[in-house]
Amino acid sequence: MKIRLVNPVMHGPQTIVQPARRPASLDRIVLGLIDNGKTHATELLTGVAAQIAKRHAINTAMVRKQIVSLPPSDADIETLAKQCGAILTAVGD
């Protein structure tokens, strides 16, 4: 015997998000760093950026979120969009 049921489970994203175009190289770009504000986020991000800087000629620009669970401010997003060729973000609790 079988029973037909309405599926209560959603498995995947229902909204298709188009990823940003990836840079061909990290050389001579500004790497944006989005610090989520938790205790070790800065340490983690700057450490990763330092490792990348050993291989590529990058500059960095960092913003720090005011509230960890919400996105960066519109102003910070606009600033990063204007300046940066790539973005890194991290959770460092």
Next chain:
Amino acid sequence: MTKVLDEGSSDQAIIELDVDERDPFGLFDACSAAGWTDGLPVVPPTEARVHAMLAAGPWRSSDILLREPVRARDVSAQMIAANAVMAGCLPEYFPVVGAVMTAISDPHFGLHPVATSTGGAGIVIIINGPIRDSLGVNYRHNLLGPGTRPNMAIGRTVRLVLRNCLGAIPGVLDQSTQGWPGKLSCCFGEHEAASPWEPLHRSRGVTNGASAVTVFASESGHDVVNHSATTPEALLATFVDTMRALGSFSPGRSLLVFAPEHATKLGAAGWSREMVQHYLYSHSTRTLSELKAGGKVEDGNAIEPLEWFRSGSALRPGDENVFIHRGASPDDILCVVGGGDAGGHSTFFPSWSRGRSVTPITQEIPQ
């Protein structure tokens, strides 16, 4: 055991379970094996039951009732209705369920961290207005505990939706360190007649005669016991002592569910809700030196804009004279009334998170 009818998609509307529908234990086993449950038995979401649920609300099956932007999840009314059926909702509960989904979709509510963080938040749901009585929502004895169908089933629907539609499965995306029992359901009505103050939803802008839900992402509740105080100040001293405890101290919001006995004492003394909020905010403080000594101020922590929270952990001269409030203003303290007529037992719910991540949201329930 589970078969997807159309193999071309992972999210099919109808699926078949290989079980006899006359076998309740077999059905529970099948739903449990499919990963759909919170550990308790569920009502199988047959097409007829889901259609009846949808028919009780103003939404079409394809309408989006829940949006979670971080993981790009748009959850349809049909999906919500299926989970409401499983949770044990009657169809007439569905307008309340839909209003709760709208409320927790508000970006200021911050649903993704509520569903996933180590903090283990539960979503407290407060129901106000005429729908409270028409559904039989409990607002009196044991209102925070089990025993009443709408209280349990509406709250449980939220938990099942978070699990089944947002992937908030313990140990997977739900990374709660411990969680608390209210994550199963924490839904109750306000005892409006026992309150000396305007009902919560009216104080938050909902028009007279309308019903509403208010959602609050919360840690577990703390009992505030006081049977003998004869003045508002003496009574509220007990609340203050609970609210300023280091364990839950944060710049976040507070929800206080005043027992009718406590609310009556405050009302009889002429204390308005605003006076109570102001008193509690003014007195629920710790010195900066206490917070630093207790490890509540972390080096490098910038998760909130409040100066004390990012001032660094090192003790400095004068820290003992700097008084830090719980919350950022008296308005951060929500005051409602609920419970049985007898007993000096109120409850303090601290907002989830060590910061100010959560904003309570009030949403009118469609008629």
